[in-house]
Amino acid sequence: MxxxxxxxxxxxxxxxxxxxxxxxxxxxxxxxxxxxxxxxxxxxxxxxxxxxxxxxxxxxxxxxxxxxxxxxxxxxxxxxxxxxxxxxxxxxxxxxxxxxxxxxxxxxxxxxxxxxxxxxxxxxxxxxxxxxxxxxxxNVETEEDKILTTKDLMRMAADKVQEAYETKGGITGVPTGINILDNATNGLERQDMIVLAARPSIGKTAIVLKILENIQGNALLVQLDMGLKAIGCRMLATDTNMENGRISRGRLDDDEWIEFTKSLNRLAQKDNLFFYSPSSATIGKIRTKAKQLKIKHGLDVIILDHIGKLKPEIKGSKYEQASDNSNKIKQVARELEVAFVALSQLSRAVEQRPDKHPILADLRDSGSIEEDADTIGMLYREGYYTAREKGERIRSDTLEVSFQKVRNGRLGTVKFHYDLETQKLLPLNE
Missing domain, CATH: 1.10.860.10 (DNAb Helicase; Chain A)
Known part of the structure; x- marks a missing residue:
């Protein structure tokens, strides 16, 4: 065109x-x-x-x-x-x-x-x-640029309350379809920056796939940490309840191939999910792609895996570069009126403490993420550390998401049963 x-x-x-x-x-x-x-x-x-x-x-x-x-x-x-x-x-x-x-x-x-x-x-x-x-x-003023009167402000507040009233459960953000998450966060609020942070292999990608499985809106996954073929295999493993490793290697029996094909066709019908996996990207490049997608199809949620893989757009220290990326993620969320979920990988400092539950202070080496984010969820698995200390392999664990900063919801922890072989998450306290 x-x-x-x-x-x-x-x-x-x-x-x-x-x-x-x-x-x-x-x-x-x-x-x-x-x-x-x-x-x-x-x-x-x-x-x-x-x-x-x-x-x-x-x-x-x-x-x-x-x-x-x-x-x-x-x-x-x-x-x-x-x-x-x-x-x-x-x-x-x-x-x-x-x-x-x-x-x-x-x-x-x-x-x-x-x-x-x-x-x-x-x-x-x-x-x-x-x-x-x-x-x-x-320079025509937009809604964001205008100086508002109290009347304008009350109209906006009334719209938000009315939206909450008309929505089942009072969820004003984009529903994830996961009740325990929606109750904790009020849904993924548009214009919000939501951070999910953890050490490697704890379950960041698993919870993203759980959100994508149920999301009630159009979502874009920007994958900078893993190939999209691997993401596709993990989605199939979750949907079929088959071991991810066996799917990736094609080690399926006749019955499993039938179920695999059904799952393949079922997932292919999901027209609300979009995927973007460049070899490298700046937040500016992601903004451009997201804006094009929003115009063409509509867009409610952007998920970035992960923020540490973003190329810097400014010169300076690592802290300054990370802060700049964080600030711009917040700007994109506001400009495009989307919920922007950014995954963040925590440093090894977490593992040097007797209590390895991550806390907000663990984000302080990641620029201004703690200040910019509207919601921060910290991921933790006790079994991950226990198995590593004992040299054991575990097949399942409990994944905790501790919400330690929530502007539009409430602080607290939600828990999932995590099947590591199929990558499937099931809410525990729903």
Whole structure:
């Protein structure tokens, strides 16, 4: 699809959403002007919607057709255009398409501005002043940029309470489908940075796969620590209750191959999960990929495995680089309105204590993660250390997730039965 086609499609999606849900016009009206639309008919339709809404009139496709009948006669817009637009619009992608329309408009205005400056005979100082003035005019405030009144704030708070009231169990974040996790965290809250931290081999990836198995939303797993083939095999092991090692080596009997094939087809039908595994990545690269995905499919959750594998975007000490990455993860969560789950690998300092339960202080070598995160869960397995001390191999264990920082939930520990051979997690205290 060409760039212009994408812009036209985003414009149609925005308008279609507003026709289906007139209240969405409130989200667009402060940020979007008529001339932000590339298409003339789209400009006319948006202007008409605003006029009707300001008169406290609800509208649908039929009302718009009637309101625009004179314009239709003048061939400024057609019945087919209005009818087709009314069929567009997926509410979960409204904000992404709105941002795409605004971004495209700004790009066009900047190009025109630069062309005007290039053709102008003004002095360099006058040109600079002209550019600055035009850029200020162009800097349309978004919801995030605006200074809010108390009325605005109360409206936002009321929306959040209403959302909690209408949601079973009062979960306002993206439900993980795991009751003990949702009860502890209130779901994965959009715009939040959630950190799950542990030593290697404790169970970080296992809990991620458990979340992906049940997540009630679109999720992107950015895997920097393990190949995606290995992730696929672990998902199959969990789904089939077969040993992960045997699946990876293809050591299955006839009955197991049948169950394996069923599981393969079952998992292939999950269209809400997306996977990205570059050889190396910066948070900027992940942001770009996530933004593209959000516009195309909608996106609720990003999971990064793990934060220590991110390439730095600044020069400086390791602490400064880690802090910069942490700050930018938080920014991405807010900008894209997603829950950003970042796995973090703790240092060996944890293992030098008699009590090896990780604590918040163990994150202090990882930049500003402790300060930036909204929720922090520390993972621990007693059996991991016991087996290592005795030189034994264990097949199952109890995985504890201790939530030691929760802005939107409550502190506490949830426990899972962890089958190490199949990588399957089952809640213990649900």
């Amino acid at each position: 060409q760039e212009l086609d994408k812009v036209i499609e985003s414009e149609r999606e925005v308008l279609g959403n507003i026709i289906k849900d007139n209240s969405l016009l409130l989200k667009a009206i402060d940020a979007l002007k008529e001339d932000d639309f590339y298409s003339g008919p789209h400009q006319l339709l948006y202007k008409t919607m605003k006029e009707l809404y300001k008169q406290d009139n609800n509208f649908d496709a039929v009302i718009l057709l009637n309101k625009l009948k004179d314009k239709i006669k003048e061939n400024l817009i057609t019945v087919t255009e209005i009818s087709n637009i009314s069929l567009c619009g997926i509410k979960s992608t409204f904000k992404s398409h709105l941002e795409a329309v605004i971004e495209s408009s700004r790009q066009r205005k900047i190009s025109k501005l630069m062309q005007n400056v290039a053709n102008s005979e003004k002095s360099s100082e006058d040109k600079i002043n002209y550019i600055q003035d035009e850029l200020i005019k162009m």
